[in-house]
Amino acid sequence: MGKYEHLYVAIEHEEGKPIPVSLEMLGEARRLMDDYNRRYSxxxxxxxxxxxxxVRRLCEELLFYGADAVIYADSPELVHPRNLVDTKVISSIATDRNLVLKFSPGSADFVKPRYxxxxxxxxxxQLSSTVMAELESGLASDINKLVISDLEIKHEHKTKGQAMVYERTLEMYRPDFSGFLWTTILCLDNRNPAIARDYHPQACSIIPGVFAPIERDESRKGVIVDYSPTFDPQDLKVRVLSRTIVKSRVDFDSKKAIVSFGRGIKDSPEADIRLAADLAxxxxxxxxxxLPISKKxxxxxxxxxSEYMTPDRVIGTSGRKVTPLLYVAAGISGAMHHLAGMKESEFVVAINPDEGAPIKDECDVFIRGRMEDVIPALIEELRATKPAAAKEVAARK
Ligand SMILES: Cc1cc2nc3c(=O)[nH]c(=O)nc-3n(C[C@H](O)[C@H](O)[C@H](O)COP(=O)(O)OP(=O)(O)OC[C@H]3O[C@@H](n4cnc5c(N)ncnc54)[C@H](O)[C@@H]3O)c2cc1C
Known part of the structure; x- marks a missing residue:
């Protein structure tokens, strides 16, 4: 057993109910570690x-969704997320060997998590960056694919130009350049004697919606470990005095259709937004x-x-995940970050003059053309067919 062991997953929840990405992370963690344990015995x-x-009840739930162990810190000071105090508690948990010995008695040399x-x-x-700064390691953000492998690395600084094998390395993939290229990020120890130091845990933040949770299984067993946090007045200097959940005016849930627009409005923004709103x-x-539209x-x-270029209308990894019966994407290229929010829509229509746009591979109907030309024609057709459809329904009654 070594200094770096186990995969830790920082769970987010709303009043004791895990948010979906927490279960998705656990699912991917389970798949990776099952394979890891098999390959490396x-x-x-x-x-x-x-x-x-x-949150005790939540801990049991997390075992059903793939955790072998749950370490939980329970305190009235931890009811609402606060970066300063949460960073301290998670960093303390991640470096506490006594907690680890409760679920892995062989981890006598444990120093920090492996991943x-x-x-x-x-x-x-935010939390990932502050915790990793505290743990003095690196961080890959917005990851959507993970692989654990042994890699031969030859690097001027990391290995002083020598080829060296880095075992059990977490390859962290992220979509870059508007989601059209993938970057692989590695968090490697410096083995060059002049600058030698370790970088563990190998850590990342994971895009919501890309991994599947495992099926809930009540027969799964595990260990729940209670951690008692201590706080200095300094840790608690940010206080939550009141908290209001603001209900968005935007209703993606009960509406059966969504019309979205993107940077394709660039030639005549005001008129194009009015067109998209008319179609809606x-x-x-x-x-x-x-997302770029919300940045005005x-x-x-x-x-x-103020009506349309707002963050609460953003669809994708930085906004909402939606599943309407009909999704119209006008002037949207289909970057991975956007697709993650709408790819489970029942029927997708894309309006775009560029047949090479990635949205073409994700839609049921691709209308090649400018939204300025296509949307008025669609509206006209809808208006023409609506009375006929209404008459047909009336006749059937
Ligand atoms: C960490 C991170 C998180 C992100 N999260 C999100 C997110 O949640 N949601 C999101 O959407 N993006 C997100 N992004 C940004 C994302 O990567 C893309 O940059 C963005 O989705 C592109 O927006 P777009 O399709 O509107 O613009 P573009 O990629 O510029 O596409 C515009 C499209 O309009 C077409 N077009 C041009 N003229 C017309 C016309 N007259 N009529 C019709 N079509 C036309 C073009 O052919 C093009 O395909 C994120 C990026 C990062 C790095």
């Missing part, structure tokens, strides 16, 4: 880390946008900007 664990208050996962959402992205009205649909990249009137 090891018995390293998937360890869920939970902070909260009154660590966080969610690539607003909370997890005809279809009884909600309006969605790609084009000048439009204040009323259009």
């Amino acid at each position: 090891a018995s390293e664990k998937v360890v869920a880390v939970v902070l909260g208050h009154g 660590m996962f966080f969610a690539a959402d607003n909370i997890g992205r 009205r005809e279809l009884g649909a909600e309006v969605g946008v790609s 990249p084009f000048p439009v009137s204040e009323s259009i900007s």
Whole structure:
């Protein structure tokens, strides 16, 4: 047994209910470690880390979803996520050998986890960076594929130019350049004697929606370990005085259709947004946008900007995941980050002049053309067919 062992997963939850990405991370952790233990004849664990208050029931649930062990810190101070205090507690848990010995008695040399996962959402992205700074290791953010392998590396600085095998390396893949290229990120120890130092855990934040949870299995057994956190006044200097959950005006859940637009509006932004909104009205649909639109990249009137160019309309890994019966993507290229939010839509129509746009591979109907030309024709057709359809329904009654 070595200094670095086990895969830790930082769990996020809403009042004791795990958010979907937490179970997705556990599912991928389970698959990776089952394969790892088989290949390396090891018995390293998937360890869920939970902070909260009154979360014991959640810990049991996490065992059913693939954790071998759950370490939980229970305190009224941990009811709501707060980066400063959460960083401290998770970092302390990750370096506490006594906790590990409760579920892995052979881990007498344990120093830190071998691998660590966080969610690539607003909370997890920040938490992952501060925890990894605390643990003095590196971090790959927004990952959507993971492989563990033995790699031969020859690097001017890391290995002083010598070819060396790095065993059990976590290859962390992320979509880059607007999601059209993949980058593989490795977190490798420096083996060059002049700058030697270790980089563990090998850690990443994981894009919500890309991995599947394993099937819930109540017969799965594991160990639940209670950790008692201690706080300095300094840790608690950020206080939550009140908390309101603001309900979004945007309704992606009850609407059966969504019309989304992206940077394809660039030639006539104001008019194109009005077109997309008109089409949505005809279809009884909600309006969605790609992430760049929420950054207000084009000048439009204040009323259009505040109504449509808003973060709560973003679909994708940084926004909402949606599953409507009909998804219309107008002027959206189909970057991986956007696809992750809409690929489970029942029927997808894309409007785009570029047949090489990746959205073409993800849609049921691809309309090659500019939205300025296509949407008015669609609206006209809808208006023409609506009375006929209504008459048909009336006749059937
Ligand atoms: C960490 C991270 C997280 C991200 N999260 C998200 C996310 O949650 N959601 C998201 O959407 N993106 C996200 N992105 C950004 C993502 O990678 C893409 O950059 C973005 O989705 C591209 O937006 P787009 O399709 O609107 O623009 P572009 O990629 O610029 O595509 C515009 C499309 O419009 C077409 N077009 C041009 N003129 C017209 C016209 N007249 N009519 C019709 N079509 C036209 C073009 O052919 C092109 O295909 C994220 C990126 C990172 C790095």
